[in-house]
Amino acid sequence: MQNSFYREIINDHNLRPMHKKEIEGANAEKRGVNPSCGDDITLKLRVKDGVIEDGGFTGDGCAISQASADIMLDMIIGKTEQEAERLSEIFRRMITGKVSDAEIGELEEAGALIDVSHMPARVKCAVLGWHTLDAIVQGENTEA
Amino acid sequence: MNTNIRADFPLLRERSGIAYLDSAATAQKPECVIRAEADFYREHNANPLRGLYEISQEATDAYESARAKTAAFLNAESAEEIIFTRNATESMNLLAYSQGSLLRPGDEIVISIAEHHSNFLPWQMAAERSGAVIRFAECGADGSIPEERFRAQISDRTRIVAMTQVSNVLGREYPIRRFAEIAHEAGALFVCDGAQSVPHLKVDVRELDVDFLAFSGHKMGGPMGIGVLYGKKKLLEKMPPFLRGGEMIEYVTREGATWAELPHKFEAGTVNAAGAVGLAAAIDYYQRTGFDWMIRREEELSRCAMEALRSVPHLKLIGSDRAEEHHGIFTFTLEGVHPHDIAEILSADGICVRAGHHCAQPLMQHLGVRSTVRASLMFYNTEEEIGRLAESLRSVRRRMGYAE
Numbered sequence: 283m284q285n286s287f288y289r290e291i292i293n294d295h296n297l298r299p300m301h302k303k304e305i306e307g308a309n310a311e312k313r314g315v316n317p318s319c320g321d322d323i324t325l326k327l328r329v330k331d332g333v334i335e336d337g338g339f340t341g342d343g344c345a346i347s348q349a350s351a352d353i354m355l356d357m358i359i360g361k362t363e364q365e366a367e368r369l370s371e372i373f374r375r376m377i378t379g380k381v382s383d384a385e386i387g388e389l390e391e392a393g394a395l396i397d398v399s400h401m402p403a404r405v406k407c408a409v410l411g412w413h414t415l416d417a418i419v420q421g422e423n424t425e426a
Numbered sequence: 427m428n429t430n431i432r433a434d435f436p437l438l439r440e441r442s443g444i445a446y447l448d449s450a451a452t453a454q455k456p457e458c459v460i461r462a463e464a465d466f467y468r469e470h471n472a473n474p475l476r477g478l479y480e481i482s483q484e485a486t487d488a489y490e491s492a493r494a495k496t497a498a499f500l501n502a503e504s505a506e507e508i509i510f511t512r513n514a515t516e517s518m519n520l521l522a523y524s525q526g527s528l529l530r531p532g533d534e535i536v537i538s539i540a541e542h543h544s545n546f547l548p549w550q551m552a553a554e555r556s557g558a559v560i561r562f563a564e565c566g567a568d569g570s571i572p573e574e575r576f577r578a579q580i581s582d583r584t585r586i587v588a589m590t591q592v593s594n595v596l597g598r599e600y601p602i603r604r605f606a607e608i609a610h611e612a613g614a615l616f617v618c619d620g621a622q623s624v625p626h627l628k629v630d631v632r633e634l635d636v637d638f639l640a641f642s643g644h645k646m647g648g649p650m651g652i653g654v655l656y657g658k659k660k661l662l663e664k665m666p667p668f669l670r671g672g673e674m675i676e677y678v679t680r681e682g683a684t685w686a687e688l689p690h691k692f693e694a695g696t697v698n699a700a701g702a703v704g705l706a707a708a709i710d711y712y713q714r715t716g717f718d719w720m721i722r723r724e725e726e727l728s729r730c731a732m733e734a735l736r737s738v739p740h741l742k743l744i745g746s747d748r749a750e751e752h753h754g755i756f757t758f759t760l761e762g763v764h765p766h767d768i769a770e771i772l773s774a775d776g777i778c779v780r781a782g783h784h785c786a787q788p789l790m791q792h793l794g795v796r797s798t799v800r801a802s803l804m805f806y807n808t809e810e811e812i813g814r815l816a817e818s819l820r821s822v823r824r825r826m827g828y829a830e
């Protein structure tokens with residue numbers, strides 16, 4: 283993460299996350315863990331009629347994992363599950379270096395994580411939130 | 427004083443911008459090791475122990491003289507007590523399968539909580555297979571294991587005690603000679619993990635009186651892919667083979683086989699002869715450079731690192747607060763910053779350190795830390811590199827968005 287503008291976005295979401303909190307009336311929950319580096323989050327959503335009304339996460343991990351989860355929630359709250367899945371798919375492609383500029387634009391602040399595509403060791407950190415979201419939306423929902 | 431030691435290491439010469447502080451993971455290789463391995467392939471390559479022609483004989487001689495040199499380096503009684511493996515991990519697995527197959531339900535294996543997964547998971551497997559039980563000798567917050575605590579885990583059911591001589595997280599040395607004596611009094615065998623000690627201390631297997639000792643060549647400047655299992659001859663003789671195949675038999679029929687003599691009984695298949703030759707070159711390098719000098723230099727560097735790390739605000743060092751109890755290994759956390767972020771920032775400054783659980787999760791759980799950063803030193807490091815580390819660490823919190 284050499285680009286200091288991107289670094290600032292990530293630092294900001296890491297140190298002052300908007301969505302790192304419990305939410306009321308959550309009806310979907312999933313834990314996501316990267317065993318090798320110890321990133322460990324629990325994502326909770328309140329979904330009604332296919333729309334993600336609210337969401338939050340708890341847990342801890344490196345700045346990239348925490349900032350990425352926070353940015354993701356900024357983007358998906360108020361969207362349909364289908365739309366969230368579409369963004370998730372674009373995000374993953376960005377991390378593996380296969381997106382167009384227009385698509386990066388769609389990812390808004392999540393585009394700040396594009397540098398991770400040059401850092402194989404951090405890919406798992408960046409996708410942890412999205413991966414956990416996919417697990418919820420694709421129905422592996424566990425009410426733990 | 428050996429001022430130009432770094433000139434012996436091609437990578438340190440060629441990547442001069444880098445501060446390599448991860449030698450506990452693997453050491454850099456001196457030119458003589460790289461050349462010895464290549465020369466084996468250039469000049470003597472043939473399958474050792476097999477052909478009757480000249481170069482095969484040369485390959486055999488090179489391989490067997492590497493064994494003799496390793497035996498002398500550890501002060502083993504004879505070369506047959508040296509088995510070449512791929513690394514310390516394979517040595518431990520060999521033991522856990524072979525010696526472990528002699529365990530019975532209710533037998534006990536004692537290990538320390540500070541073990542690397544390499545000296546834990548093989549024993550966990552041996553326990554599962556045999557119905558034996560694993561008991562842990564725990565360390566205090568400074569990493570030490572007092573004798574009484576160790577003794578409390580030993581009973582007349584203890585069959586095997588497996589412990590590291592130097593912890594790869596804490597850098598602390600454990601009193602192996604004394605612990606081996608206690609194990610022997612209880613009738614148990616003592617297995618020593620020498621992965622972090624053999625490269626940094628003078629290890630004498632007869633003085634320690636351990637029954638087995640494992641280490642990896644690559645952590646002492648030898649090539650990757652060559653490791654050692656030392657074992658007392660009378661014990662190795664009684665153990666069943668680990669891997670089966672070529673070059674480890676005496677006689678084979680449709681119904682069965684008898685095993686080759688030591689050490690070949692434990693070296694099935696084509697061996698890593700070039701690796702063994704490279705390890706022998708690393709041992710020569712230690713002797714030429716002077717092991718005493720290396721040890722003194724690593725002590726100096728440890729004192730320097732201790733002082734430098736103490737000066738970094740918000741840094742919490744794991745283990746002892748005395749430099750001489752670290753053997754060049756310094757593991758720490760920095761308040762509010764995840765270790766992976768620290769390692770990434772250090773990397774941007776050209777400093778190579780390790781971040782994570784260091785393959786010692788039970789120890790991390792015991793100490794109540796999740797993930798940490800480890801800087802580890804070797805005689806070829808410099809005070810200037812340690813200064814760069816401290817400088818960079820001082821800037822980490824600011825670069826992560828903290829006010830100070």
Ligand SMILES: Cc1ncc(COP(=O)(O)O)c(C=O)c1O
Pocket residue numbers: 450451513514515516542544545590592593594619621622642
């Ligand atoms: C104490 C200890 N034991 C065992 C090992 C395993 O060594 P290798 O990976 O070479 O088998 C290591 C290496 O990190 C170690 O530090």
